[in-house]
Amino acid sequence: MRTPPRFDRGHTDDLMTFLASSPTPYHAVASAAERLEKAGFRQVSETDAWDGSLGGRYVLRGGAIIAWYVPKGAHPHTAFRIIGAHTDSPNLRVKPRPDSGAHGWRQVAVEIYGGPLMNSWLDRDLGIAGRLSLRDGTSRLVNVDRPLLRVPQLAIHLDRTVSSEGLKLDKQRHLQPVWGLGDDIRDGDLIAFLEEEAGIPAGEVTGWDLMTHSVEPPAYLGRDNELLAGPRMDNLLSVHAGTAALAAVAGSGDDLPHIPVLAAFDHEENGSQSDTGADGPLLGGVLERSVFARGGSYEDRARAFAGTVCLSSDTGHAVHPNYAERHDPTHHPRADAGPLLKVNVNNRYATDGSGRAVFAAACEKAGVPFQTFVSNNSMPCGTTIGPITAARHGIRTVDIGVAILSMHSVRELCGAKDPYLLANALSAFLEG
Template identity: 40%
Template sequence: MTEEQTSQDFNTGLLSYLQASPTPFHAAGNLAARLSEAGFRELKEGDSWDLVPGEKYWVMRNGSSLIAFVYGREPLVDTGIRMVGAHTDSPCLKVKPQPDMVRQGYAQLGVEVYGGALLAPWFDRDLSMAGRVSYRDGDGRIRSALVDFEQAVATVPSLAIHLDREANRQRSINPQKEMPPLLLIQDGETELPAFRDRLMAQLQTQHPSLTIDKVLDFEISLYDTQPPALIGLQGDFLASARLDNLLSCYVGMQSILEADGRYSSLLVCNDHEEIGSASACGAKGPMLQQFLDRVMPDTEQRLRVLENSLMISADNAHGVHPNFSDRHDECHGPLLNRGPVIKVNANQRYATNSETSALFRDMAERAGVSVQTFVSRADMECGSTIGPITAAEVGVKTLDVGVPTFAMHSIRELAGSRDASDLYRILNAFYHYPHPLSQWA
């Protein structure tokens, strides 16, 4: 099979995963389903654990963060743990707790902005809704289920240029006033169902076996119904919502599925990265540390294992935009389809250092993949990732990498059609890397 065919096959699965994962709950659930199909056993945090070398496991928290673990046959203290980290959340519009609005005869939803969303591209899109609903069942127990309206049920129309002549020159967007989406036209006679009632009806349609007494609460996001696609005259580009960072989640999952079980391997996909990671299931929370504590209860052993371990934080990088190349350092402009990017920042916004970067470059060479480097302009602020947070919370050597991307945090982002499979080849090599991660040449 040629490299191009391998990339095409890889993208087929990636596109399907992106389409099926409109929220972090769906993204983590789809990862869990694929891991279970591949023989990974589910762990419940409330149960007692008895982990066995040679076995494979996964555990979920909040329904939106997941850890997959291959317990290697080689001793942990000798080989360490090969870790990959990503995040399941993306900037979006989230429905407020009491969202029902009627203005000028139009039924709308109150929304708030989650994360650093690029708002302008949300206008004039065919939007649907999905997320998690908590309800009381017929026996009085509180349960949760995922819901996805799937069809376009909302839109945020733009204001016509005739009514805003400066829109193409200077315009700010007020999310409170201008982002509530339209649902339908109120006819003035029929009382509109409350949003919770709509959720109940959709739940019962999607899950007819459920007995729902009352919807108690929800976490619902809006999303673009346009499916992900390969575009461009030669299919050079991958266009989709939530590339940041479901692309890395999928690449990490595919890589750990190929781990042969000789070395201990781990994938963590955290929620809430886009809003600072400070939650029970975020990278700033205790989820990964508590997992490692249960795998290795002995403190001295755990510290020795971490000294031999490495975390690769995989989160998309900024590709140099041909229309805005002046926004990049002139020597560090990653190009699409030229390989994954090592992200560097002197102020530790990224966790990369020369030793962790050297290891990644060595693994890339072994996999036959070129790599690039990103450094922000010295006069511009730099974003961050779960990399520095995980390094600080767990004490594991870390570096930050990602595929180059345009329109990051837009409702539809753009990546190269070959970069995801190239990152997969490196992470696959990482899970099979034969040398001790604590020994530097």
């Protein structure tokens, strides 16, 4: 067992930079790819022929990234060690006809993505970011990271029932942000504005995938800065930790017994059923091509998959001090007490006893404590990419993560040490 890692605030500082630079899944994979490039990884195209050379490779597809490192001595049947995560977060996404407004207010028409805590988007200064598709078939990322939009809350004087009955929001009527004044609402205004912001000639944008984000940066919080507040920690915290772990083990030498992999998918928050989601063919295709590029057969592929283990890393619930009765009475995960092992016998999480042993061994090797999350029987839990990965690819999968508060809020909260502890556990797992 290693000596327990001494907290390195530099990791959490870098996480804050990663969160701030990743307002969308497209920006998140670009940020992860940049870190992997610095660690010696090189991008490969899915349309090119792959070879079996050693070293780090990664594939980008939309808001997903699959990265892997082939060590010296790897065989076609060498098993994989996979860190699974997702790049998307609940938010407000721009509709195909974005320009709207009424009563002298210019607005942007948005659709609700995933399951956000809708009240957390009220009265926030919002930017807009995403991917612009151009007439020539290329795409460009755009990020207006300054106060541009706002979803104004109705004054209490105009709704006295708020105090007695609580806030009730209609997803269609009450969450459309304002971004200016005027009655002359013309199609194309928002896209023309974004073309100018991105330095793109007028009329070149023919498609877009755009979403809003809070422009308030991540920050340490608390008397001793022991807490971290920030956006999209579900689940960019895991993407960042997985990227750091993969880069670290790739630089530690070529004596790895497995092929370490990072698989960060899009669309987890709405079911994972897309070409970039965990329920799509992306991961299986990449792993198979890696086997075949090293001269492997279908038999080698089957052997490799049979020995593969995936840690599905996603955030989980810390016990809430104001709502402790909502949690299981014997499982109260705490901030900065180490990563969570997430268990559900109805297979909302993929963890079983053998998976627990794998994760326990990794944490012991890293000198990292871990704790267990089980939901209250009266409150069914959410789910992750874990069961999907296990069922689709037939590989042993374990669900883990970091305990947070305010999950699905525009701004979430965790212990400042936990991201570093998670990254250490993930590194030990990838080392085998």
